[in-house]
Every structure is written in C-alpha cells, then in structure tokens.
Amino acid sequence: MATEQIFKNNILKGKVAFVTGGGSGICKGMTEAMLRHGAKAVIISRRFDKLDKAAEEMRKEIGAEVLAIAADVRKPEDIIKAVELTIEKFGRIDILVNGAAGNFLSAIETLSYRAFRTVIEIDLIGTFNTSKACFPHLKKSKGVVINVSANLHYQATLYQSHAMAAKAGVDALTRAMALEWGPHQIRVNGVTPGPIGETVGFAKLSPVDVSKEDISRRMPLQRVGKIRDIEYATLYLASDASSFVTGTILLVDGGDALRKHSI
Numbered sequence: 001m002a003t004e005q006i007f008k009n010n011i012l013k014g015k016v017a018f019v020t021g022g023g024s025g026i027c028k029g030m031t032e033a034m035l036r037h038g039a040k041a042v043i044i045s046r047r048f049d050k051l052d053k054a055a056e057e058m059r060k061e062i063g064a065e066v067l068a069i070a071a072d073v074r075k076p077e078d079i080i081k082a083v084e085l086t087i088e089k090f091g092r093i094d095i096l097v098n099g100a101a102g103n104f105l106s107a108i109e110t111l112s113y114r115a116f117r118t119v120i121e122i123d124l125i126g127t128f129n130t131s132k133a134c135f136p137h138l139k140k141s142k143g144v145v146i147n148v149s150a151n152l153h154y155q156a157t158l159y160q161s162h163a164m165a166a167k168a169g170v171d172a173l174t175r176a177m178a179l180e181w182g183p184h185q186i187r188v189n190g191v192t193p194g195p196i197g198e199t200v201g202f203a204k205l206s207p208v209d210v211s212k213e214d215i216s217r218r219m220p221l222q223r224v225g226k227i228r229d230i231e232y233a234t235l236y237l238a239s240d241a242s243s244f245v246t247g248t249i250l251l252v253d254g255g256d257a258l259r260k261h262s263i
C-alpha cells in the first residue's frame with residue numbers, strides 16, 4: 001500500500017527536511033516519502049552529479065521543492081555551508097535525517113587503519129557534525145532528528161567491525177542528543193533498517209553463498225524489507241504521530257535482531 005494511503009498527505013506541510021545521503025537508497029526513499037507528505041527537502045552527499053539527478057527525478061515525479069548540495073559530512077565547514085544555503089533557500093530546518101554511511105565487508109586483520117577511521121568518520125562523526133550544525137535551526141523550529149542506524153552491534157556481525165562500532169556510537173549519540181535537546185522540544189530518534197532487499201548495502205553485505213530467498217526464510221516475518229517499510233517509520237518519527245517519542249531506536253527489521261538471539 002502506498003504511504004499516502006496510510007498517512008494524510010499533508011502531515012509534513014511547510015516542513016523542511018535536511019537529509020544526508022538523501023540521493024540514493026534508503027535515504028532517497030525517506031526523502032521522497034517526506035516530499036509526498038508536504039515537506040521540502042535538501043539532499044546532501046559528496047557526488048553532485050548523482051545527487052542533482054536524484055533531485056531532478058524527485059521534482060519531476062513528486063512536484064516538490066528539492067535542493068541538492070554537495071558536501072562531505074566529515075568536514076564541518078562543508079556542512080555548516082550546506083546549512084547556510086538551506087536557510088537562504090528555505091528559511092528553516094524542521095527535520096534532520098542523518099543517513100550518510102559507508103560500509104563494506106572486511107576482516108579486522110585486513111582492514112586498514114584508514115578504512116576503519118573512514119567509516120567512523122562518515123557514520124558517527126558525520127552524524128555529530130551535521131546535528132551540531134543544524135541544532136540552532138532545529139531549536140527554532142522545535143524540530144526532529146532521525147539517525148539511521150543498524151542492528152549489527154546488538155550481538156556481533158562478522159567483517160563489519162567498522163560499521164558496528166560506528167552505529168553503536170550513533171545510537172549513543174541519539175540518546176545523548178535526545179536527553180540534552182528534549183528541553184528545547186527537539187525530538188531525536190533512531191531508525192534501524194534490517195536487510196532491505198532493494199539496496200546496494202544488501203547486495204554488498206549479504207554472504208555470497210546465501211540467496212535472497214534463504215535470507216527471507218530466516219526472517220521471523222519471512223521476507224526481507226522494502227524501502228517502503230523505512231518510509232512508514234520515517235513518517236511516524238518525523239510527524240506529530242510520535243510527539244511523545246524521543247531517545248528511542250526503532251527497529252524496522254522484520255524481527256531480524258530476534259533471530260540473532262536464537263539458535
């Protein structure tokens with residue numbers, strides 16, 4: 001069912017969303033869902049050509065206002081500039097989605113020092129940099145933050161020490177920001193996608209000898225996720241439907257994390 005048939009299509013009317021990683025994959029879906037429900041959006045990533053194409057697609061398909069800004073979340077100066085451009089164009093920031101991430105499979109013994117640091121810098125430090133740069137505007141708008149996480153660190157996941165450590169840190173930041181920014185009426189939550197079948201991450205991170213059908217059979221809900229599943233969670237967390245929810249990390253994983261506890 002389309003997200004518009006579940007949520008009223010004006011629930012984010014007048015809101016401005018600032019989405020890192022918004023040009024592709026899950027975060028593109030999150031952006032499109034917010035646009036379809038009345039928001040305007042700024043999408044951020046390093047490669048402007050790809051990003052601009054995604055923005056143009058969204059403008060055409062949804063007819064909403066989308067601004068593409070090339071910036072690297074690892075560089076505070078880039079993100080501060082992107083926030084300034086957003087304020088010049090739209091005047092406000094109501095919803096921040098920290099989605100920019102990097103990941104690949106590598107054993108610790110072969111992972112280079114720089115590779116480990118790179119993923120920590122994109123996922124964790126990028127979340128800090130962007131949140132801090134957006135804070136004055138979120139304070140003004142009594143906004144919301146959604147940090148995209150993963151369930152890798154609930155137990156342990158082979159060959160993803162870098163992403164595990166980064167996302168554990170992101171979850172800690174989610175709770176810290178929720179605690180400190182609650183008095184400003186800024187809500188901060190996480191969303192944790194399980195295996196989402198249509199993504200680059202799913203293709204890159206699934207074991208090579210295991211099919212999508214095998215993964216589906218192992219899931220308590222007997223299927224892998226769709227980007228649409230994360231769109232529903234985004235609309236809940238970005239809208240007043242979750243107005244008393246802060247500091248939570250919403251698992252949208254078809255029960256995948258439960259399975260990791262079972263034999």
Ligand code: HXC
Pocket residue numbers: 101102103104105106111112113114115116118119122150151152163193194195200201202204
């Ligand atoms: C081992 C790797 C590597 C790989 C990069 N590195 N890819 N090491 N295996 N596959 C190493 C490089 O050799 C280098 O170290 C260091 O990481 C930095 O790489 P660069 O390419 O120079 O950096 P950069 O251009 O900044 O890009 C880094 C990156 C990118 C963002 C990590 O390589 C990448 O993976 N992009 C894909 C983005 C992606 O997959 N997004 C989906 C995420 S899915 P040396 O020492 O050689 O210089 C996700 C889901 C979470 O996050 C889990 C859900 C359940």
